[in-house]
Amino acid sequence: MTHAMTRRMRLNAVLAPQAAVQNQGPAEHAISEMRWFPLREPVSGRRYTLLRVKTRTGLFGWGECSQAPAQDALALEKEWIGKSATCFAAIDSSSPLAGALDMALLDILGRACRAPLYRVLGGPTRHKVRAYTASNAAGFSAVEISVPKPASRNQGKAYENQIQALVKQLPEDRDFVLSANGSLTPGDAASVARTIETLHPLWFDEPCSVSNLDAVRKVSNETVTPLGFGRSIADAGIFQALLREGLIDVVRPDIAHWGISGARRIAVLAEAYYVAIAPHHDGGPVATAAALHLAASVPNFFIQHVPLPDDPKDREMRAAIVSGALERPQDGFLQLPTGPGLGIQVNESALEKYHAA
Amino acid sequence: MRRRSFLSLGTAGLALAQSRAPKRAILDCGCSLAPQPQPGRGQATLAGFEPLQSGLKVTGMKVFGVSLTRTSDRPYVFCKLETNQGLVGWGEGTLEGKAGAAMACIEDFREFVVGADPMQVEHIWQSMYVHSFYRPGPVMGSAMSAIDQALWDIRGKALGVPVYKLLGGPLDSRGVRGYYHADGVRTPEALAKLRETAIQQGVSCFKTGLPTYYEWIETRKKISAAVKSMQVLRESLGPDIDIAVDFHAKTSPSVASILVKEVEPLNLLFIEEPCPPENVQAMAKIAHRSTTPIATGERLVAHFGCRELIEMGVVDILQTDINHLGGITGLWKVSQMAAVSGISMAPHACEGPIGGLATLHVNSAMPNFVVQEICGQIQPGPTDKIWQEWLGFPAMRMVDGRFPLAQKPGLGFDLTEEALAKYPFGGTRPMARVFHEDGSVAEW
Numbered sequence: 001m002t003h004a005m006t007r008r009m010r011l012n013a014v015l016a017p018q019a020a021v022q023n024q025g026p027a028e029h030a031i032s033e034m035r036w037f038p039l040r041e042p043v044s045g046r047r048y049t050l051l052r053v054k055t056r057t058g059l060f061g062w063g064e065c066s067q068a069p070a071q072d073a074l075a076l077e078k079e080w081i082g083k084s085a086t087c088f089a090a091i092d093s094s095s096p097l098a099g100a101l102d103m104a105l106l107d108i109l110g111r112a113c114r115a116p117l118y119r120v121l122g123g124p125t126r127h128k129v130r131a132y133t134a135s136n137a138a139g140f141s142a143v144e145i146s147v148p149k150p151a152s153r154n155q156g157k158a159y160e161n162q163i164q165a166l167v168k169q170l171p172e173d174r175d176f177v178l179s180a181n182g183s184l185t186p187g188d189a190a191s192v193a194r195t196i197e198t199l200h201p202l203w204f205d206e207p208c209s210v211s212n213l214d215a216v217r218k219v220s221n222e223t224v225t226p227l228g229f230g231r232s233i234a235d236a237g238i239f240q241a242l243l244r245e246g247l248i249d250v251v252r253p254d255i256a257h258w259g260i261s262g263a264r265r266i267a268v269l270a271e272a273y274y275v276a277i278a279p280h281h282d283g284g285p286v287a288t289a290a291a292l293h294l295a296a297s298v299p300n301f302f303i304q305h306v307p308l309p310d311d312p313k314d315r316e317m318r319a320a321i322v323s324g325a326l327e328r329p330q331d332g333f334l335q336l337p338t339g340p341g342l343g344i345q346v347n348e349s350a351l352e353k354y355h356a357a
Numbered sequence: 358m359r360r361r362s363f364l365s366l367g368t369a370g371l372a373l374a375q376s377r378a379p380k381r382a383i384l385d386c387g388c389s390l391a392p393q394p395q396p397g398r399g400q401a402t403l404a405g406f407e408p409l410q411s412g413l414k415v416t417g418m419k420v421f422g423v424s425l426t427r428t429s430d431r432p433y434v435f436c437k438l439e440t441n442q443g444l445v446g447w448g449e450g451t452l453e454g455k456a457g458a459a460m461a462c463i464e465d466f467r468e469f470v471v472g473a474d475p476m477q478v479e480h481i482w483q484s485m486y487v488h489s490f491y492r493p494g495p496v497m498g499s500a501m502s503a504i505d506q507a508l509w510d511i512r513g514k515a516l517g518v519p520v521y522k523l524l525g526g527p528l529d530s531r532g533v534r535g536y537y538h539a540d541g542v543r544t545p546e547a548l549a550k551l552r553e554t555a556i557q558q559g560v561s562c563f564k565t566g567l568p569t570y571y572e573w574i575e576t577r578k579k580i581s582a583a584v585k586s587m588q589v590l591r592e593s594l595g596p597d598i599d600i601a602v603d604f605h606a607k608t609s610p611s612v613a614s615i616l617v618k619e620v621e622p623l624n625l626l627f628i629e630e631p632c633p634p635e636n637v638q639a640m641a642k643i644a645h646r647s648t649t650p651i652a653t654g655e656r657l658v659a660h661f662g663c664r665e666l667i668e669m670g671v672v673d674i675l676q677t678d679i680n681h682l683g684g685i686t687g688l689w690k691v692s693q694m695a696a697v698s699g700i701s702m703a704p705h706a707c708e709g710p711i712g713g714l715a716t717l718h719v720n721s722a723m724p725n726f727v728v729q730e731i732c733g734q735i736q737p738g739p740t741d742k743i744w745q746e747w748l749g750f751p752a753m754r755m756v757d758g759r760f761p762l763a764q765k766p767g768l769g770f771d772l773t774e775e776a777l778a779k780y781p782f783g784g785t786r787p788m789a790r791v792f793h794e795d796g797s798v799a800e801w
Contacts, residue, residue: 087517089525089722109523109571113516115476119411120516120523122686236697244668259526265693272664272694299483310375336409 028083029055029112034077035233038298039284040099040356043311048256048283050321050346051097053083054338055105061107062346063100066284072096093236093262102259102288103342110341115348117260117341118296125250128333129295132177132202135308137315141332142175142202144305147184147192154187160195167199177305179205182232186215193223202303203228203250203278210238213247228252230266231280239266243273250302255279255291267298277352283307285322289342292326296336304334320350385532387706391731396717411476414441418471420463420503421774422456422782423709425743430786432456433595433709435777436463436503438511440475446510447772449680449715450503450801451708452495454788462500470504475511482686486659498658498681505684506715506768513767519718520768524689526722532759533720535729536562536601543568554735555598559757562599562626562728565590566607567616570799573609580612584619591623599626599728601652601703606633607800626728627652627674627703632643633800641671652676655705660690667698674727678705680712685719692723701725707732710744710752711793715768717760747776 008269033054040047051063076097083090090099110117118124130141142291145166163178170176178201180189189207196204203226208215210229220227229242230252239245251270253263258279267277277300279291288306295301306327309315318327323345326337337343417439424432431453439448451460469485485501486493493501498604513520521527537560542551551563568586571579588601602625606614613631620628627650631643634656644651652674657663659682666672679688692702702723706716713731721728731753733741744752748770753760763769791801 054796086522087525087527090528090723113518114525115411115516116409118409119476122477122512124406124409124483125483126404127409150399240697265697268690268693269697271690272660297479299479338392338409 007278009159012020012347017236021316027082027087029057029059029085029108030082031080031085032056034073034080036073037351038067038356039308039317039351039354041314041317042354044309046282046307046309046314048287049100050284050286050351051100051104052346053085053101053108055108059085059108059111061085061104061111061341062111062286062344063103063105063107063259064283064290065097065100066283068097068100076101085109088261091259091261093258096257098323099255099257099259099262102261103286106260106290106293107341110343114340116336116343117293118336121260121264121297121298123293124336125299126296126301128335129301130303130332131306131329131334132175132303133306133308134179137306137328138310139329139332140306141173142177142303143170144177144179144205145170147178147180150184150188153185156191159188160191163192164195164199167196167201175202177202177205177228180207182206182209184208186212186218187237189215190219190222193219193225193227197223197225201225204231205250206231210242213241213245216247217245226250228278230254231282236262236266236269239269243270243275246273248275250276250278252278252280254283255294256283256287260290260294260297263294264298267294267300271298271300274300276300278303278305281305281307285318285326286329286342286344286346289337292334292336293342306334317350317354321347321354323347347349363689378402405556406474406477410474411515412442413444413475413511415439415471415473415475415511416441418449418463418467418504419774420460422460422775423777423780424783425740425780427783428786429783430454430788431708432782432785433711434459434463434499434503435709435711436507437774438470438475438504438507440511442515444511444514446507446512446514446767447711448476448503448506448508448510448684449709449711450499450501451680452499453708455496455499455785456782457785458496458698459499459503462496463503466500466504470508475508478505478508478512478686481505481508482683486683490662493658493683495656495658495681496708498683498687502680502682502684502687502712505686506679506711509685509715509718510767511713513769517766519763519766520685520715521718521721521762524685524719524722526718527762528721528724528726529759530762531671532756532761533726533729534561534758535716535731535753535755535760536560536564536599537731537733537735537755539563539565539590542587543787545589545593548590549733551593555594558735558755559764560735560755560760561597561758563594564601564603564629564730566603566605570793570801571608571612572793572797572799573611575612580615583616583665585617587620587623587625591625596624601626601629603629604631606630607801608632610639613643614646617643617651619647621648625649629653629676630655636666637669637671640666641669642712644671644673650674652703654678654691655681655707657682659687660694663694667700672700674701674703676703676705678707678712679716679719680706680708685715687717688716689722692719692725696723696725699725700725703727703730705730710748710770711768714763714770715751715763718768720763731760747772 086275
């Protein structure tokens with residue numbers, strides 16, 4: 001045996017034969033069908049895909065992902081048809097469609113238990129959900145604003161002034177998230193973070209790319225402005241690394257990518273570092289419902305982004321495909337859906353109408 | 358008024374000062390940071406939960422100390438919660454050597470639980486943890502564990518499913534892999550017989566301890582004897598049975614480092630608690646110098662308590678105990694956090710049958726689960742008989758190397774107060790006190 005064999009490799013060698021064995025008993029609420037509904041908002045052009053999972057026992061559940069390439073969808077169906085729909089812990093989180101499947105299976109579990117999902121998961125931990133949006137919709141008390149594209153790289157003060165002017169257009173009592181979408185250089189990101197410190201944003205979102213942790217360290221070291229990261233993170237280990245070094249103030253796993261269970265796992269991790277979760281969301285209303293249940297089942301949730309489109313035609317679509325006033329906040333807060341599972345009714349005829357070719 | 362002259366007035370002066378300022382409330386704790394009533398906030402916000410509640414309410418809480426023998430150092434500490442709809446839930450908070458403290462602490466949490474919606478377990482857990490102000494150690498952790506398990510028992514019953522289904526399990530419907538202890542089995546003959554029985558019963562793993570107690574630095578004789586004791590295990594049990602050795606923090610980092618390295622060729626499943634748990638850096642020193650997997654965690658509370666071990670790459674396998682770390686909620690959170698770092702789970706449960714059965718539910722939904730501990734031997738003992746008498750089935754006995762999963766809702770058993778009454782609380786007894794040859798205090 002060489003000393004190149006690490007402790008962990010040794011353990012993996014012991015565990016590998018066990019991992020091969022799985023669920024061999026009769027499946028309860030066995031999955032009979034998985035169907036994907038690609039959708040497109042008519043004006044914004046934003047796309048998302050709904051997943052409907054049916055069981056042999058007549059239950060069904062809904063999930064959502066950004067898109068479901070045929071190959072991934074087939075692989076998932078091959079793995080899950082015939083398996084127990086309540087066994088959501090068995091979802092392979094490395095599948096790009098894990099989030100959608102997780103939502104659908106939890107929806108089924110909630111319906112099987114005749115209880116709203118937040119109750120199945122040990123909540124509610126809160127009775128309403130703080131929300132913000134980048135749109136002009138009413139009822140929100142916080143807004144997301146995006147940084148303008150800099151005229152050139154690392155231009156310093158001129159760009160800082162531009163950001164200050166942008167923020168100062170907001171009413172005094174309006175909370176805001178400043179989003180850079182990972183687009184700034186570390187230098188610009190750090191100077192913008194510093195310049196908005198006294199304007200007290202909720203946080204500065206994706207000031208720079210997380211691919212270079214040294215760059216994130218630089219931004220974090222130079223400012224007390226809270227920093228949010230996560231929209232593009234597909235590996236929980238990156239959240240772990242950011243949390244360990246104290247580089248992140250708001251973890252932002254994408255709800256459609258991670259599903260409720262994946263986002264909850266990251267919330268647990270963040271909880272041990274006294275850090276809040278505010279899931280990233282750029283999809284449709286099924287994912288909004290999932291985010292609401294997540295918010296009400298973890299202790300360290302802070303606020304939910306609602307990607308409401310500006311055009312009324314697009315909003316009409318969102319309201320048409322999912323029942324209720326899911327995405328309409330009052331005094332800055334969304335209400336929790338109280339029906340079983342995700343607590344939503346999906347209108348299948350509307351799915352046909354907005355089907356994306 | 359200056360502080361000193363104010364104090365010199367004594368109690369009469371204090372009364373006078375109060376009467377002059379009747380509107381200022383006197384706070385019990387004398388702490389100016391205690392929460393002040395805020396208009397529209399504080400307690401009032403809990404009213405917002407009303408429309409979201411399940412209709413179930415906890416109406417009663419009973420705490421039981423149960424001593425199987427008059428001298429038991431670990432009387433079981435059980436908690437029973439009653440509800441307005443007749444459903445009851447059982448939980449366990451047995452704390453070895455500190456039964457009275459754990460029982461009293463459960464009582465201290467009464468206001469957090471009675472009157473609450475038992476479905477809101479995460480909210481109740483958070484409130485117990487956060488609003489205790491002093492962060493939970495083992496006493497508070499065990500009390501929270503008892504309450505948390507009882508709440509989950511009710512939750513499962515109310516929703517009509519075994520608890521593991523609420524956690525997304527079972528990942529293996531055959532049950533949960535476990536190991537027995539092989540205490541005192543040390544000769545090649547006895548071990549060969551154990552191997553035979555294990556193969557017949559399908560048991561795939563054992564754990565044992567070191568043969569004696571160890572000082573800060575050890576003699577050649579004792580080091581060699583310790584290494585030999587582990588070699589005999591592997592030689593006699595063969596290559597296919599997993600072997601774990603519990604150092605039980607009997608060894609210092611200096612002694613443990615030597616032993617852990619010497620036994621590398623034995624391919625042990627893990628070595629447990631190679632040194633005491635308070636100093637993560639010390640355990641790191643041992644772990645980083647060997648390829649033998651390190652397990653620890655039975656004395657830790659909540660996921661907060663495991664963070665540093667995971668961060669520093671000290672631990673390969675976490676062994677947190679559902680009766681001490683915060684119940685099902687706590688164990689599930691630790692497993693989730695560990696999974697992100699590739700750390701495995703082999704939970705400890707060496708107390709009563711409620712915690713033992715509860716831990717199986719969580720294990721069944723852990724992607725990173727390895728094996729479950731129970732302080733039983735391959736041949737059933739008197740304790741196993743009592744558990745069967747209480748529950749009507751052989752709790753925590755493996756079938757084909759696995760603990761079968763519950764089929765009934767909740768934690769999956771029925772238990773009556775009458776059954777426990779045969780074993781009344783015999784008082785708190787300390788755990789064993791062990792001393793070295795020179796009379797100094799030894800870890801065991």
